[in-house]
Amino acid sequence: MxxxxxxxxxxxxxxxxxxxxxxxxxxxxxxxxxxxxxxxxFNGKRSMVNFEDACGGNSQGMSFYRSHDQExxxxxxxxxxxxxxxxxxxxxxxQVQFLERSFEVENKLEPERKVQLAKDLGxxxxxxxxxxxxxxxxxxxxxxxxxxxxxxxxxxxxKSNYENLLKExxxxxxxxxxxxxxxxxKENVSENSETSKPMEPSQPLxxxxxxxxxxxxxxxxxxxxxxxxxxxxxDSDSPHYTDGVHxxxxxxxxxxxxxxxxxxxxSQDEDDNLSKSLRHVVYNFPKLEDPVYPDQSADxxxxxxxxxxxxxxxxxx
DNA sequence: TGGGTCAAGAGGATAA
DNA sequence: TTATCCTCTTGACCCA
Numbered sequence: 001m002x003x004x005x006x007x008x009x010x011x012x013x014x015x016x017x018x019x020x021x022x023x024x025x026x027x028x029x030x031x032x033x034x035x036x037x038x039x040x041x042f043n044g045k046r047s048m049v050n051f052e053d054a055c056g057g058n059s060q061g062m063s064f065y066r067s068h069d070q071e072x073x074x075x076x077x078x079x080x081x082x083x084x085x086x087x088x089x090x091x092x093x094x095q096v097q098f099l100e101r102s103f104e105v106e107n108k109l110e111p112e113r114k115v116q117l118a119k120d121l122g123x124x125x126x127x128x129x130x131x132x133x134x135x136x137x138x139x140x141x142x143x144x145x146x147x148x149x150x151x152x153x154x155x156x157x158x159k160s161n162y163e164n165l166l167k168e169x170x171x172x173x174x175x176x177x178x179x180x181x182x183x184x185x186k187e188n189v190s191e192n193s194e195t196s197k198p199m200e201p202s203q204p205l206x207x208x209x210x211x212x213x214x215x216x217x218x219x220x221x222x223x224x225x226x227x228x229x230x231x232x233x234x235d236s237d238s239p240h241y242t243d244g245v246h247x248x249x250x251x252x253x254x255x256x257x258x259x260x261x262x263x264x265x266x267s268q269d270e271d272d273n274l275s276k277s278l279r280h281v282v283y284n285f286p287k288l289e290d291p292v293y294p295d296q297s298a299d300x301x302x303x304x305x306x307x308x309x310x311x312x313x314x315x316x317x
Numbered sequence: 318t319g320g321g322t323c324a325a326g327a328g329g330a331t332a333a
Numbered sequence: 334t335t336a337t338c339c340t341c342t343t344g345a346c347c348c349a
Contacts, residue, residue, distance in 0.1 A: 090322090134323070138323090
């Protein structure tokens, strides 16, 4: 409180006894004030000086109430002669509150509004403009933080869903392999029994096959092909999944892309070999495209998807 | 004393 | 051309 300039006004010390009382406008009145040239309800310029006087020069904890704006106010031509080198001073709490309310109404500053605010707050119009610029910058920074948090939450959710789907895929692949083997075995048995009947008259002396389970080479190839197909169906995009989090995030966001195998790779014969009765449950799987599943899950009759496997329900955001 | 915050400066982009 | 905006930076101030 050493060399503080004191400006004459003595009628407003009460204004800053309480921060909230410094600006007594209601919100409605505040908006009206912003658009009008009516008498200001804020006497920022002189009130700060008088507040300090009212505080008995107690600068401890009251540094916000220094009379910075007097030093910077262009109206005080007399003071320009004695002005010390410019030092940055914070706006008072009341000024900031007033500006904040104005910012909430409109974060852009029209020239008339700027002049009116400057007049009401006892600041230079440029100070008001600068405050709005900085305020917009802070607002943008906070928005970016919010956006980042939202995106991160979305990403975490998608990643979790994707990992669940990977587990589900492995389970389904195992089921397909198991059931395909069983089905082929059944077919081999039936084919051997059918083909052996007509051969009996012509080959009465043929020795019966002691190991009927042995699969013909062509069938084995088919099984391998099927296995390969199944692997291709799920793994064709695996570089996208497995390399880093970004790719998985992007890929998982589009379920149609993740599970969109080329059905033509699976022959109709193999497809027919899968029991239709084992497939119908697949079509009840939520939100996954139907064409994907008939070839991939052959054991849905007794396979229950865990609750977390419905994770695609969350993909809507 | 270092870091955080904020007012203000600087410079480029843009619209009227 | 001018005012305004945006972005980055600077310097003052405060606090743990």
